[in-house]
Amino acid sequence: QSALTQPASVSGSPGQSITISCTGTSSDVGGYNYVSWYQQHPGKAPKLMIYDVSNRPSGVSNRFSGSKSGNTASLTISGLQAEDEADYYCSSYTSSTTRVFGGGTKLTVL
Amino acid sequence: EVQLVESGGGLVQPGGSLRLSCAASGFTFSDYAMSWVRQPPGKGLEWVSVVSSSGDYTGYADSVKGRFTISRDSSKNTLYLQMNSLRAEDTAVYYCTKVASYYIDYWGQGTLVTVSS
Numbered sequence A: 001q002s003a004l005t006q007p008a009s010v011s012g013s014p015g016q017s018i019t020i021s022c023t024g025t026s027s028d029v030g031g032y033n034y035v036s037w038y039q040q041h042p043g044k045a046p047k048l049m050i051y052d053v054s055n056r057p058s059g060v061s062n063r064f065s066g067s068k069s070g071n072t073a074s075l076t077i078s079g080l081q082a083e084d085e086a087d088y089y090c091s092s093y094t095s096s097t098t099r100v101f102g103g104g105t106k107l108t109v110l
Numbered sequence B: 001e002v003q004l005v006e007s008g009g010g011l012v013q014p015g016g017s018l019r020l021s022c023a024a025s026g027f028t029f030s031d032y033a034m035s036w037v038r039q040p041p042g043k044g045l046e047w048v049s050v051v052s053s054s055g056d057y058t059g060y061a062d063s064v065k066g067r068f069t070i071s072r073d074s075s076k077n078t079l080y081l082q083m084n085s086l087r088a089e090d091t092a093v094y095y096c097t098k099v100a101s102y103y104i105d106y107w108g109q110g111t112l113v114t115v116s117s
Helices: none
Strands: A009-012 A018-023 A035-040 A047-050 A064-069 A072-077 A086-093 A099-101 A105-109 B003-007 B010-012 B018-025 B033-039 B046-051 B058-060 B068-073 B078-083 B092-100 B103-107 B111-115
Touching: A009 A018, A018 A086, A018 A105, A035 A064, A035 B103, A047 A064, A047 B103, A072 A086, A099 B046, B003 B092, B018 B033, B018 B092, B018 B111, B033 B068, B033 B078, B033 B103, B046 B068, B046 B078, B046 B092, B058 B068
Parallel strands: A009 A105, B010 B111
Antiparallel strands: A018 A072, A035 A047, A035 A086, A064 A072, A086 A099, A086 A105, B003 B018, B018 B078, B033 B046, B033 B092, B046 B058, B068 B078, B092 B103, B092 B111
């Protein structure tokens, strides 16, 4: 049950686009279309942003999008806004019917 | 409105036990799997355990297997996590979560568990 690999930090200026990667194995990310992404502001509970690789829950801005290629999933945020500054975590279903999270990525809006 | 309210956290000595509870409302509790996720202070999220909607199936992270037990009482709309043989590395905020298919769609606000002498 090794954690999925995410970059520790990414940054971008308002209006720009950024992409956060999430790398696993064929036993998790690569084996299933069950990758989800969560946003967490300091001191708050995480919030679902993307599920099943590329689906957005109701109420989540269409500036957030998800994709997957092989063992790597990605979260893209377009038109960066100050309120997007937060920690982002990916998660995947695994072959052992458990779940695994990524180590988290801190997004800084410059 | 979905609400998940955790309770039972606190300070416990190494080797001790604690039982967390999560009161659920705003949805049909018996229709959904539920899980616990934890976050050590200043660190990332770690999936801990899941229980199926009926309670028949449970799953655990290797780090807690044999020490933690997840359960649910649908008559009380409550999720539990019995934690035994606690270690310093179990110190974390524990979140109760609602599972929709293969992802978590709602999170509680969390309860802090501190394992220290």
